Amino acid sequence: xxxxxxxxxxxxxxxxxxxxxxxxxxxxxxxxxxxxxxxxxxxxxxxxxxxxxxxxxxxxxxxxxxxxxxxxxxxxxxxxxxxxxxxxxxxxxxxxxxxxxxxxxxxxxxxxxxxxxxxxxxxxxxxxxxxxxxxxxxxxxxxxxxxxxxxxxxxxxxxxxxxxxxxxxxxxxxxxxxxxxxxxxxxxxxxxxxxxxxxxxxxxxxxxxxxxxxxxxxxxxxx
Amino acid sequence: xxxxxxxxxxxxxxxxxxxxxxxxxxxxxxxxxxxxxxxxxxxxxxxxxxxxxxxxxxxxxxxxxxxxxxxxxxxxxxxxxxxxxxxxxxxxxxxxxxxxxxxxxxxxxxxxxxxxxxxxxxxxxxxxxxxxxxxxxxxxxxxxxxxxxxxxxxxxxxxxxxxxxxxxxxxxxxxxxxxxxxxxxxxxxxxxxxxxxxxxxxxxxxxxxxxxxxxxxxxxxxxxxxxxxxxxxxxxxxxxxxxxxxxxxxxxxxxxxxxxxxxxxxxxxxxxxxxxxxxxxxxxxxxxxxxxxxxxxxxxxxxxxxxxxxxxxxxxxxxxxxxxxxxxxxxxxxxxxxxxxxxxxxxxxxxxxxxxxxxxxxxxxxxxxxxxxxxxxxxxxxxxxxxxxxxxxxxxxxxxxxxxxxxxxxxxxxxxxxxxxxxxxxxx
Numbered sequence: 001x002x003x004x005x006x007x008x009x010x011x012x013x014x015x016x017x018x019x020x021x022x023x024x025x026x027x028x029x030x031x032x033x034x035x036x037x038x039x040x041x042x043x044x045x046x047x048x049x050x051x052x053x054x055x056x057x058x059x060x061x062x063x064x065x066x067x068x069x070x071x072x073x074x075x076x077x078x079x080x081x082x083x084x085x086x087x088x089x090x091x092x093x094x095x096x097x098x099x100x101x102x103x104x105x106x107x108x109x110x111x112x113x114x115x116x117x118x119x120x121x122x123x124x125x126x127x128x129x130x131x132x133x134x135x136x137x138x139x140x141x142x143x144x145x146x147x148x149x150x151x152x153x154x155x156x157x158x159x160x161x162x163x164x165x166x167x168x169x170x171x172x173x174x175x176x177x178x179x180x181x182x183x184x185x186x187x188x189x190x191x192x193x194x195x196x197x198x199x200x201x202x203x204x205x206x207x208x209x210x211x212x213x214x215x216x217x218x219x220x221x222x223x
Numbered sequence: 224x225x226x227x228x229x230x231x232x233x234x235x236x237x238x239x240x241x242x243x244x245x246x247x248x249x250x251x252x253x254x255x256x257x258x259x260x261x262x263x264x265x266x267x268x269x270x271x272x273x274x275x276x277x278x279x280x281x282x283x284x285x286x287x288x289x290x291x292x293x294x295x296x297x298x299x300x301x302x303x304x305x306x307x308x309x310x311x312x313x314x315x316x317x318x319x320x321x322x323x324x325x326x327x328x329x330x331x332x333x334x335x336x337x338x339x340x341x342x343x344x345x346x347x348x349x350x351x352x353x354x355x356x357x358x359x360x361x362x363x364x365x366x367x368x369x370x371x372x373x374x375x376x377x378x379x380x381x382x383x384x385x386x387x388x389x390x391x392x393x394x395x396x397x398x399x400x401x402x403x404x405x406x407x408x409x410x411x412x413x414x415x416x417x418x419x420x421x422x423x424x425x426x427x428x429x430x431x432x433x434x435x436x437x438x439x440x441x442x443x444x445x446x447x448x449x450x451x452x453x454x455x456x457x458x459x460x461x462x463x464x465x466x467x468x469x470x471x472x473x474x475x476x477x478x479x480x481x482x483x484x485x486x487x488x489x490x491x492x493x494x495x496x497x498x499x500x501x502x503x504x505x506x507x508x509x510x511x512x513x514x515x516x517x518x519x520x521x522x523x524x525x526x527x528x529x530x531x532x533x534x535x536x537x538x539x540x541x542x543x544x545x546x547x548x549x550x551x552x553x554x555x556x557x558x559x560x561x562x563x564x565x566x567x568x569x570x571x572x573x574x575x576x577x578x579x580x581x582x583x584x585x586x587x588x589x590x591x592x593x594x595x596x597x598x599x600x601x602x603x604x605x606x607x608x609x610x611x612x613x614x615x616x617x618x619x620x621x622x623x624x625x626x627x628x629x630x631x632x633x634x635x636x637x638x639x640x641x642x643x644x645x646x647x648x649x650x651x
Contacts, residue, residue: 049651052555078557078560093555096240097240098236098240107557111226
């Protein structure tokens with residue numbers, strides 16, 4: 001789950017300070033798919049970064065997957081991202097030198113070695129994740145040989161490797177054609193039904209149509 | 224924080240992604256490592272050869288009679304038992320061993336047993352014998368093997384270790400004698416001689432007796448130009464041939480510590496004796512030349528390693544700037560800033576390791592080429608080493624460690640820059 005209370009985020013623009021988020025309150029329960037819509041520059045991505053423990057310089061209270069973000073050091077926030085948060089980006093953000101399978105393995109590689117920390121086991125789990133998004137046969141392909149839809153499904157498989165409690169997606173269908181976008185939206189819905197808290201930032205109606213709730217972010221405030 | 228295997232996996236992936244850049248940097252590290260290993264190996268090899276040529280013991284002071292002496296006025300002059308006792312009692316002296324040259328001629332006219340070849344017909348050698356204290360060579364012979372023998376037994380001798388080299392490289396080929404195989408034990412070899420016989424007409428004694436000399440050991444403490452026998456044997460032969468009690472030719476004083484040598488030498492001179500520093504001074508000069516030359520070459524090699532580190536720093540800085548987004552993605556997936564720092568450091572270390580290993584191998588190959596060229600081009604002189612290079616295991620370890628450390632040092636800046644990447648801002 002995600003719980004934000006009074007979250008305010010300011011950026012410094014030269015001498016003046018600009019508030020991108022102004023006292024945002026948000027709850028995303030397990031099993032919910034919440035869509036945030038709003039114009040460009042309204043702070044949607046910043047909200048995702050706060051909820052995903054990527055951004056720490058904010059005011060207010062944020063609790064993600066049962067962990068209060070306030071006071072966590074860099075290592076603890078990294079561990080939380082690794083174990084509980086999955087990210088999907090509009091531009092996929094796959095590492096070009098790695099194969100699809102290796103990209104999916106990354107969260108497992110970055111995890112502190114434990115009982116499930118062996119490379120072979122991480123590889124097997126990554127294959128399962130690719131199978132789940134329908135790309136088992138494209139495991140060894142580099143991102144450059146994948147279509148946009150396939151790349152986003154690889155990114156989704158990567159986000160799912162750690163079986164996260166929270167999935168954060170930033171314009172996940174922005175670079176996809178209609179069919180690929182529909183596939184991704186269907187996968188998001190399946191994940192939400194499976195108990196994952198899914199928060200999607202989008203300006204596309206087809207995404208918000210699939211959401212259980214749609215919230216509008218405007219002037220840094222959620223409405 | 225990610226585990227070491229994960230960090231290495233990610234560093235390896237980054238290096239594979241830029242194989243060409245990694246290879247260029249590894250070549251830079253390789254050149255530095257090869258130069259370092261090769262120059263140090265050359266210094267060690269030449270130094271070892273020089274020590275074989277001039278095996279000076281840092282604790283020995285060779286005392287000889289002064290060329291101009293006031294004799295009893297200053298207490299110097301004759302090197303006799305009294306002088307030896309006073310030398311032994313000097314502060315810092317641990318022992319004093321006199322040498323007594325044999326005043327009776329000794330000649331050999333046939334080869335030593337087991338070393339036979341085509342001994343030139345009619346050839347007779349005059350052998351200079353010098354009596355030495357058995358304690359001087361105690362470390363080089365079996366206990367009790369170097370003492371005045373009972374009648375009928377061969378006289379034990381000790382030869383300079385360097386004499387074997389001179390024999391092998393000059394005498395043996397000149398006289399068509401068999402060379403000594405490397406590592407062969409010569410101890411026990413006997414040489415028939417005639418005591419009292421001189422190759423100089425009219426210089427032989429009235430009594431000439433056949434005798435055998437048996438090699439008891441090889442030592443760096445006996446003179447190169449003489450055959451060392453027990454000093455009691457010399458005294459006995461002097462009595463038998465009526466030579467009286469000649470003075471000692473030289474006394475070897477052993478200092479308790481190397482740092483006692485200067486004060487000991489000064490005290491010897493104050494006693495009115497001279498100190499023979501010819502060989503020691505030459506050894507020290509050669510050692511200094513070798514050390515200074517090696518030091519300069521090593522400095523050059525370390526500079527090359529430093530330049531390699533700078534090249535790696537520059538390349539990794541560019542690499543970090545170019546993949547800031549990838550590093551931010553890794554942070555989004557669970558990498559802490561410390562993990563990102565370790566990934567870049569591991570990339571540097573891997574480049575240094577590859578370069579160091581290749582450099583150490585390259586140095587071995589170049590050394591082999593150098594030795595082959597030396598064997599072909601240089602004459603087969605005594606003390607020419609089989610190899611001018613020495614590669615002790617620590618040197619190879621150093622040859623790998625230095626480029627690794629240099630590469631890590633070069634990666635420190637880029638790694639810190641990578642750890643400062645703000646993922647939220649970079650991914651926005």
